[in-house]
Amino acid sequence: MSPLPAGDPPVYAARNYLNTPATGLRSWLTTLDHKRIGVMFLVATLVAFALGGVFALLIRIELLTPGPTIMDAMTYNRIFTLHGVVMIFLFMIPAIPSGFGNFLLPIMLGARDVAFPRLNLLSFYLYLAGAAIALWGMIHGGADTGWTFYTPYSTTTTTKVVPILLGAFVVGFSSILTGLNFIVTTHTLRAPGITWSKLPLFVWSIYATSVIQILATPVLGMTLLLVAIEHAFGWGIFDPARGGDPVLFQHFFWFYSHPAVYIMILPAMAVMSEVVCAFSRKNIFGYKAVAYSSLGIAFVGFFTWGHHLFTSGQSPYDAGVFGVLTMFVGIFTAIKIFNWVATLYRGSISFKTPFLYFLGFLFFLFFGGMTGVALATVSLDVHWQDTYFVVAHFHFIMVGSTIMAFLAALHYWWPKLTGRLYSERWGLVGAVLIISGFVFTFLPQFLLGNEGMPRRYFAYPARYQALNVASSAGASVLAIGFSVVLVYLLVALRHGPVAGSNPWGSRGYEWETSSPPPLENFEVVPAFERGPHEYHDLPAAAPGAGEGRHA
Amino acid sequence: MTAHAGDAAVPAPPHSHRGRYLAVWIALLLLTGLTWGLSRSHVPGFAGVAIALGIAIVKGTLVALFFMHLWDRPGPSRLVLLSSLVFVALLIGLTLLDVSTRSPLALPPDADTAPEALRRTILEEEAAGRRSPPERLPRATP
Numbered sequence: 087m088s089p090l091p092a093g094d095p096p097v098y099a100a101r102n103y104l105n106t107p108a109t110g111l112r113s114w115l116t117t118l119d120h121k122r123i124g125v126m127f128l129v130a131t132l133v134a135f136a137l138g139g140v141f142a143l144l145i146r147i148e149l150l151t152p153g154p155t156i157m158d159a160m161t162y163n164r165i166f167t168l169h170g171v172v173m174i175f176l177f178m179i180p181a182i183p184s185g186f187g188n189f190l191l192p193i194m195l196g197a198r199d200v201a202f203p204r205l206n207l208l209s210f211y212l213y214l215a216g217a218a219i220a221l222w223g224m225i226h227g228g229a230d231t232g233w234t235f236y237t238p239y240s241t242t243t244t245t246k247v248v249p250i251l252l253g254a255f256v257v258g259f260s261s262i263l264t265g266l267n268f269i270v271t272t273h274t275l276r277a278p279g280i281t282w283s284k285l286p287l288f289v290w291s292i293y294a295t296s297v298i299q300i301l302a303t304p305v306l307g308m309t310l311l312l313v314a315i316e317h318a319f320g321w322g323i324f325d326p327a328r329g330g331d332p333v334l335f336q337h338f339f340w341f342y343s344h345p346a347v348y349i350m351i352l353p354a355m356a357v358m359s360e361v362v363c364a365f366s367r368k369n370i371f372g373y374k375a376v377a378y379s380s381l382g383i384a385f386v387g388f389f390t391w392g393h394h395l396f397t398s399g400q401s402p403y404d405a406g407v408f409g410v411l412t413m414f415v416g417i418f419t420a421i422k423i424f425n426w427v428a429t430l431y432r433g434s435i436s437f438k439t440p441f442l443y444f445l446g447f448l449f450f451l452f453f454g455g456m457t458g459v460a461l462a463t464v465s466l467d468v469h470w471q472d473t474y475f476v477v478a479h480f481h482f483i484m485v486g487s488t489i490m491a492f493l494a495a496l497h498y499w500w501p502k503l504t505g506r507l508y509s510e511r512w513g514l515v516g517a518v519l520i521i522s523g524f525v526f527t528f529l530p531q532f533l534l535g536n537e538g539m540p541r542r543y544f545a546y547p548a549r550y551q552a553l554n555v556a557s558s559a560g561a562s563v564l565a566i567g568f569s570v571v572l573v574y575l576l577v578a579l580r581h582g583p584v585a586g587s588n589p590w591g592s593r594g595y596e597w598e599t600s601s602p603p604p605l606e607n608f609e610v611v612p613a614f615e616r617g618p619h620e621y622h623d624l625p626a627a628a629p630g631a632g633e634g635r636h637a
Numbered sequence: 638m639t640a641h642a643g644d645a646a647v648p649a650p651p652h653s654h655r656g657r658y659l660a661v662w663i664a665l666l667l668l669t670g671l672t673w674g675l676s677r678s679h680v681p682g683f684a685g686v687a688i689a690l691g692i693a694i695v696k697g698t699l700v701a702l703f704f705m706h707l708w709d710r711p712g713p714s715r716l717v718l719l720s721s722l723v724f725v726a727l728l729i730g731l732t733l734l735d736v737s738t739r740s741p742l743a744l745p746p747d748a749d750t751a752p753e754a755l756r757r758t759i760l761e762e763e764a765a766g767r768r769s770p771p772e773r774l775p776r777a778t779p
């Protein structure tokens with residue numbers, strides 16, 4: 087239980103969730119254990135991430151030359167659609183909440199499991215079912231609408247858009263059930279001593295995410311269903327010739343899909359609030375501000391969707407209202423960034439891999455956020471709309487930040503998940519490759535967009551080639567970086583040194599139990615007297631000091 | 638659902654409201670019939686929409702109160718439902734704000750009558766068998 091590595095060698099818990107009650111495939115597929123479900127979500131979302139990454143590489147190869155390179159225009163349309171659909175619906179939305187959230191949230195509450203374990207397993211199978219339906223559609227032709235499924239094109243295209251719509255629809259239910267489970271768990275299953283003001287910041291942010299998942303996802307389901315119905319039966323809801331309105335689709339779609347950005351970014355913030363405390367060995371600066379700003383983002387995020395419609399025929403009056411409302415999100419994000427940076431101030435910082443990802447996260451969130459405020463200005467957006475500037479903006483703020491957080495979480499909680507340590511040296515190499523590869527890929531796209539290169543075209547004027555080649559080169563660095571991470575993590579799975587219960591010397595509640603945790607999470611019902619981010623009563627020492635032999 | 642520690646204060650009422658469910662179900666069927674009748678009687682313009690929406694609200698309230706048990710569970714459960722209605726209002730409100738403030742210049746001169754006329758043409762063509770329902774209007778540019 088000692089927060090500092092003592093003289094005893096670290097212990098690999100003999101009885102843990104990986105081997106109780108059994109180790110067979112059947113025991114995994116029928117498990118009700120939130121930790122196993124979380125791990126299965128992690129594996130499934132990582133497979134989706136690899137698939138989406140392959141699509142991304144195909145896009146970057148195609149854009150190496152101004153003309154056709156390896157595919158025709160129609161194939162290109164399908165590839166970028168599948169890249170978007172897979173990355174957003176199958177990776178970014180579920181990865182952190184359903185993966186790490188499932189694994190960590192009950193442990194952080196001192197609970198045995200989530201409130202509805204069966205619903206939790208159902209959520210996983212709904213995810214698999216939705217992914218399978220979408221995959222079937224991809225194999226049988228794919229869709230060419232872009233992941234946003236804009237009408238009237240999506241209701242008239244001859245590609246297999248309906249199975250992909252239905253796949254996303256089913257995955258949405260997985261998201262709703264997970265959110266519901268987390269909210270009820272947080273309200274009802276906190277261990278004695280864990281009051282709302284002693285909740286780990288991870289839980290606060292995941293809770294805010296869950297609220298969005300429950301409130302917004304039904305609107306997505308309704309919208310996707312309407313498009314599928316219109317595609318199949320021609321009801322005319324979005325067809326002006328039949329009294330409908332295509333802009334109505336965009337209102338419905340972005341009522342979900344803008345808050346969905348916060349379904350992706352709030353869990354990233356959840357991870358980072360934990361990482362920043364653990365690796366600067368300091369209490370979070372302004373706990374309440376960080377906790378409540380998560381709820382603030384979740385709330386204000388619902389008032390901004392119209393910024394996607396500035397040039398779509400929305401009234402200028404509504405556009406102005408949405409532009410101003412959008413900028414309010416910046417306030418809450420800025421509060422968080424300020425508090426994280428203030429936490430670092432005079433902290434005992436150690437540059438471990440998760441901390442490096444935190445720095446990358448801070449850069450992408452800030453850079454992406456500021457370009458977002460610029461894009462929320464209606465007159466500037468008229469220039470940038472549907473150019474690579476927007477592509478680069480959302481890849482920085484959503485993808486960059488979320489991937490940084492996902493990798494930080496994977497490395498920070500790897501010892502807890504597997505009971506073993508990864509190679510810190512290779513971890514740093516991987517982090518440098520990924521962060522620089524990401525900047526290298528998307529910085530040229532800001533410039534391309536500002537020069538006017540539109541998104542979603544497979545050919546472009548020759549003067550854009552240099553920056554496109556630079557972007558593709560960055561993408562290959564990114565691919566190498568991810569391969570490095572995959573290899574050393576797989577090696578660590580078998581051959582990594584034993585981590586012990588708390589290799590980082592973290593104060594988070596989840597580090598109080600053994601690694602990997604037992605089936606019941608804690609051997610006895612825990613009672614926590616201190617807060618989850620309190621370091622002030624500890625002597626200043628670098629976290630991870632006990633694993634120096636390994637680094 | 639088994640009661641959790643936090644729920645213990647509100648014991649679940651015994652589910653023996655068969656008569657009540659039956660009455661609500663019959664009421665819902667009657668109201669559906671009323672909506673159908675309204676669509677046949679051609680109440681003009683706004684009044685028709687207002688009555689139809691009123692019936693829909695009554696039906697939704699009945700479902701929420703009795704089938705979703707809000708009648709027996711005052712307090713937080715009702716608060717959750719009401720606060721979610723705020724977001725429904727938001728979705729409809731800011732969308733209608735767009736439609737109601739669009740510049741007339743952005744619409745064709747006969748915008749208020751044209752869609753209805755076109756719709757009627759399409760329905761007539763469908764009825765005459767010259768157009769099958771899933772077929773869409775030709776696209777302007779290939």
Ligand SMILES: [Cu+2]
Nearest residue numbers: 344391393394
């Ligand atoms: Cu948005």
